[in-house]
Amino acid sequence: MIRGLTLLLCAAALSACSITSSNAPDSAADLGIDALTNIILPDDPPPDAREVLTPEAIARSPTSALLVVVEQSDRGLSVVPIAANRGTVQWLDGSGGGLFTRDGVLVGTRGLGFDLMTADVAALRAALPRGGGSDLLRVNRHLDGTNQMIAERYLCDLVSEGGETLSFYGRSFATTRLSERCMPVDGGPAFTNNFWVERDGTIRRSRVFVSPEIGSLRIDLIAD
Amino acid sequence: MSRRISRIASFLCAVGAAGVTQAQTVSSTGRVSQNTYGVPGLIDMPSARVQPDGELITSLLILTNETARAQVSFQMTPRFQAVFRYATIPDFLVVDGDLERTFDRGFDLRYQLFREGRYRPAVTIGLQDFGGTSIYSAEYLVASKAFFDGRLDVSAGIGWGRFGTEGGFTNPLGIFGDSLETRPGIDLGEGGTPEFDRLFRGDAAFFGGLAWKISDRWVFKAEYSSDAYEREEAQGIFDQEIPFNFGLEWTPREGVTLGAYAINGAEVGFNLQFALNPKRSPNGSGLDSAPQPVALRPPPAQNPDFWSTAWTQNPAAQNAFRDVLSANLQAAGLELVASKLTADSAEIRFRNLRYRSQAQAVGRAARAATASLPGTIETFILVPLNADSQTGTAVVLRRSDIEALENAPNGAGEIEALAGFTDAVGLGREGLEYQEDAFPRFSYRLGPFTQYGLFDPDAPIRADFGVELSARYEPLPGFILSGAVRQRIAGNRDEVDRENDSELPPVRTDTFIFAEENSPVVERLTADYLFRPGRNLYARISAGLLERQFGGISGELLWKPTGSRLALGAEVNRVVQRDFNGGFGFQTLDATTYFASAYFDHRNGFVSQLDVGQYLAGDQGATYTLTREFNNGWKIGGYVTLTDVTDEEFGEGSFDRGILLTIPLDWALGQPTRATGSAVIQPILRDGGARLRLANRLYPAVRDLSPPDLTDEWGRFWR
Numbered sequence: 012m013i014r015g016l017t018l019l020l021c022a023a024a025l026s027a028c029s030i031t032s033s034n035a036p037d038s039a040a041d042l043g044i045d046a047l048t049n050i051i052l053p054d055d056p057p058p059d060a061r062e063v064l065t066p067e068a069i070a071r072s073p074t075s076a077l078l079v080v081v082e083q084s085d086r087g088l089s090v091v092p093i094a095a096n097r098g099t100v101q102w103l104d105g106s107g108g109g110l111f112t113r114d115g116v117l118v119g120t121r122g123l124g125f126d127l128m129t130a131d132v133a134a135l136r137a138a139l140p141r142g143g144g145s146d147l148l149r150v151n152r153h154l155d156g157t158n159q160m161i162a163e164r165y166l167c168d169l170v171s172e173g174g175e176t177l178s179f180y181g182r183s184f185a186t187t188r189l190s191e192r193c194m195p196v197d198g199g200p201a202f203t204n205n206f207w208v209e210r211d212g213t214i215r216r217s218r219v220f221v222s223p224e225i226g227s228l229r230i231d232l233i234a235d
Numbered sequence: 236m237s238r239r240i241s242r243i244a245s246f247l248c249a250v251g252a253a254g255v256t257q258a259q260t261v262s263s264t265g266r267v268s269q270n271t272y273g274v275p276g277l278i279d280m281p282s283a284r285v286q287p288d289g290e291l292i293t294s295l296l297i298l299t300n301e302t303a304r305a306q307v308s309f310q311m312t313p314r315f316q317a318v319f320r321y322a323t324i325p326d327f328l329v330v331d332g333d334l335e336r337t338f339d340r341g342f343d344l345r346y347q348l349f350r351e352g353r354y355r356p357a358v359t360i361g362l363q364d365f366g367g368t369s370i371y372s373a374e375y376l377v378a379s380k381a382f383f384d385g386r387l388d389v390s391a392g393i394g395w396g397r398f399g400t401e402g403g404f405t406n407p408l409g410i411f412g413d414s415l416e417t418r419p420g421i422d423l424g425e426g427g428t429p430e431f432d433r434l435f436r437g438d439a440a441f442f443g444g445l446a447w448k449i450s451d452r453w454v455f456k457a458e459y460s461s462d463a464y465e466r467e468e469a470q471g472i473f474d475q476e477i478p479f480n481f482g483l484e485w486t487p488r489e490g491v492t493l494g495a496y497a498i499n500g501a502e503v504g505f506n507l508q509f510a511l512n513p514k515r516s517p518n519g520s521g522l523d524s525a526p527q528p529v530a531l532r533p534p535p536a537q538n539p540d541f542w543s544t545a546w547t548q549n550p551a552a553q554n555a556f557r558d559v560l561s562a563n564l565q566a567a568g569l570e571l572v573a574s575k576l577t578a579d580s581a582e583i584r585f586r587n588l589r590y591r592s593q594a595q596a597v598g599r600a601a602r603a604a605t606a607s608l609p610g611t612i613e614t615f616i617l618v619p620l621n622a623d624s625q626t627g628t629a630v631v632l633r634r635s636d637i638e639a640l641e642n643a644p645n646g647a648g649e650i651e652a653l654a655g656f657t658d659a660v661g662l663g664r665e666g667l668e669y670q671e672d673a674f675p676r677f678s679y680r681l682g683p684f685t686q687y688g689l690f691d692p693d694a695p696i697r698a699d700f701g702v703e704l705s706a707r708y709e710p711l712p713g714f715i716l717s718g719a720v721r722q723r724i725a726g727n728r729d730e731v732d733r734e735n736d737s738e739l740p741p742v743r744t745d746t747f748i749f750a751e752e753n754s755p756v757v758e759r760l761t762a763d764y765l766f767r768p769g770r771n772l773y774a775r776i777s778a779g780l781l782e783r784q785f786g787g788i789s790g791e792l793l794w795k796p797t798g799s800r801l802a803l804g805a806e807v808n809r810v811v812q813r814d815f816n817g818g819f820g821f822q823t824l825d826a827t828t829y830f831a832s833a834y835f836d837h838r839n840g841f842v843s844q845l846d847v848g849q850y851l852a853g854d855q856g857a858t859y860t861l862t863r864e865f866n867n868g869w870k871i872g873g874y875v876t877l878t879d880v881t882d883e884e885f886g887e888g889s890f891d892r893g894i895l896l897t898i899p900l901d902w903a904l905g906q907p908t909r910a911t912g913s914a915v916i917q918p919i920l921r922d923g924g925a926r927l928r929l930a931n932r933l934y935p936a937v938r939d940l941s942p943p944d945l946t947d948e949w950g951r952f953w954r
Contacts, residue, residue, distance in 0.1 A: 029681065043900070124522050156867065159948075
């Protein structure tokens with residue numbers, strides 16, 4: 012036992028002084044020891060965006076911003092737009108994760124692990140201004156455990172659930188709440204998404220399913 | 236618990252750690268309950284169930300009489316399962332009149348003949364421990380049927396061999412010949428030769444039992460066992476009271492199961508299982524950050540300068556574009572090595588040291604190119620290079636397609652359909668500008684190393700730890716000088732206390748003498764030249780201290796066309812055994828080895844490799860390797876080598892075979908890296924069928940540079 016501990020300490024001591032040129036390939040031994048060290052002595056997690064954001068800071072924001080809450084892990088992060096291509100906006104957070112939206116509807120995530128690679132929500136986007144619709148085709152794509160792209164088709168009903176006033180960071184928004192109830196056509200879980208839409212069509216808040224492992228994201232448009 | 240068992244336990248805990256981390260994210264996996272032999276079943280008896288495809292389960296059984304079994308089972312296909320077992324039984328082996336602890340390796344194979352139907356039970360046939368010294372050898376045919384929504388699972392079967400010892404009756408298969416009624420005695424011999432003449436012979440017996448799922452976490456099991464533990468009884472280490480076993484299993488978290496059993500009223504057994512599956516990544520598609528977005532070109536009217544081709548006449552402007560491209564590739568984790576820019580096309584050769592998936596590297600390179608190059612460049616010719624600057628296939632993409640498909644719902648599929656794939660050799664080198672800092676290229680690492688040895692009866696796991704300094708210098712593309720020096724700090728690989736009784740030239744059985752050196756040793760020091768002699772061809776010439784035990788020269792040629800499932804190779808080596816002290820000296824033992832190799836990707840997850848030729852000890856024969864490869868980089872395979880040495884000349888084990896395992900670290904860590912953890916589990920290291928351990932054989936090094944491997948994970952293009 013003592014010998015085993017000595018060996019472990021040796022390995023830890025060695026890793027601390029592992030010196031590598033920046034252009035060398037990754038070493039499995041170094042990565043393994045780093046990972047073990049990180050389990051024993053984890054880095055401090057980045058601060059939750061909800062703790063950092065203030066109405067003043069939001070008012071000063073030069074760009075649009077979203078507050079994203081990963082509901083399952085109760086993690087909050089803020090993202091800002093970095094690019095737009097043919098109607099799809101790419102949003103990035105400080106740690107490199109990101110989102111994609113189209114007309115305010117979430118169509119992709121990155122950096123969460125069990126990401127939504129793309130979502131085809133053309134029927135939903137057409138139905139949102141009408142305030143409802145049925146049998147709307149939605150196709151969610153994700154990479155499975157062996158990196159194969161899996162396309163899951165859903166038929167969704169969009170239903171208005173009445174008016175609701177949202178208040179966050181010192182501002183209030185009059186919205187109509189709609190729910191998108193999706194049933195799988197060929198496998199995948201059933202889920203319900205919610206959208207809080209203002210009179211001008213702006214999606215002020217949404218709650219959208221990403222994957223069984225990540226759960227849903229709650230996305231607030233905190234700066235226009 | 237003996238020290239040996241605790242060593243096995245610590246090994247299993249390490250192996251199982253990955254399973255534990257994974258367990259947090261996986262809910263319903265379809266995994267079924269296992270028995271104490273590491274296969275689906277009750278307690279000692281098997282069931283007809285199968286694990287989910289790809290399931291890899293490590294288990295450890297400990298009995299109160301200090302018997303222990305460590306097992307790894309792998310569901311190779313949805314119906315076919317293979318198991319490797321390492322067992323130890325106390326006071327079992329008679330040596331010079333004394334009873335000694337025995338260690339035993341064994342393999343099981345199981346095949347599910349019928350899946351469960353509405354009325355029909357599932358039926359499985361199994362061969363247990365058919366390759367070892369047969370302490371646990373048994374064969375069985377078993378049926379299982381589930382009731383009450385799967386909460387009750389009932390199994391019944393017929394067993395032979397060990398499973399035909401309690402309540403045995405004359406073999407019903409005797410109708411096919413009297414010889415089937417007697418099971419030949421165990422020929423311990425050198426072990427290792429599958430004893431086909433014993434299968435399904437001798438007395439048979441019925442067995443059966445049930446597993447009752449009390450809750451999601453608890454399972455109760457009861458069985459009538461047809462194993463009388465005859466040999467253990469004879470050695471006085473088991474005292475059977477009743478032919479019934481009872482047990483309780485607890486699953487504290489997904490992927491981990493603990494079991495406790497009363498075995499034959501004689502002993503208590505404890506079982507610990509860790510499960511993981513290469514198909515269930517703990518981090519999904521990875522935690523890597525979002526890519527830089529595609530940069531869109533402004534319309535010519537808005538920014539005419541961006542669309543001007545005046546730069547083609549201005550070398551300084553060209554270099555400025557190259558510098559921007561290099562910086563953008565660097566930001567994406569890629570290194571620009573060379574490029575050729577014309578008014579309408581850009582050939583970009585880049586080294587990928589970050590992404591295991593070349594498709595992802597190509598996707599990131601494509602985006603970097605959009606952010607770097609003038610508007611008129613419409614064609615991107617992207618050439619990923621491996622760590623040795625080798626080219627494979629060039630991926631040809633239209634910039635307009637990249638712009639249009641970045642966020643398309645089926646963008647990955649559509650861009651693959653529009654991409655062109657061509658051998659990079661056909662592009663020629665004319666006009667290709669190497670980056671100034673690309674060559675010479677120097678890299679180094681000073682860090683820890685570990686080296687292990689398995690299955691020595693005196694210590695099942697031996698390992699050395701120490702420090703390694705490695706360096707690599709590449710003055711010209713493909714011409715590489717590299718080496719490594721190691722200093723052992725601690726370990727016990729040298730403590731092997733066995734006579735070398737090999738009847739062959741000691742090309743591998745001196746391994747423990749090599750391990751004795753306590754001064755710094757030159758692990759490897761070689762000059763290599765890797766090049767492409769022509770279309771579809773790859774070549775390598777190496778000279779120097781090729782590995783720890785041999786030095787000399789080595790040459791290899793590989794034919795691997797773009798998109799082909801078949802590759803063919805030839806390899807010739809002329810080597811001399813190095814001095815034990817790891818210096819630059821040589822001993823007198825020399826060898827010439829040569830091989831012709833065929834590699835075939837079956838495209839159903841399996842890859843075959845056949846090597847035919849002459850091995851280090853001068854023996855001639857062939858090695859067949861079959862590997863289950865998952866697209867995420869996991870590889871689990873087995874190989875067997877048969878050469879013209881006799882069983883006696885070969886010694887213990889009779890012939891060389893082993894298990895190969897490669898775990899991609901990006902799968903485990905969630906961060907992009909090309910590093911992998913690999914292990915070769917060789918039951919016994921002998922001199923027959925031995926090959927050189929070359930660091931850079933061509934096929935594994937160039938495979939992912941061309942389709943089909945290049946496109947296997949194309950879904951990561953936009954990742």
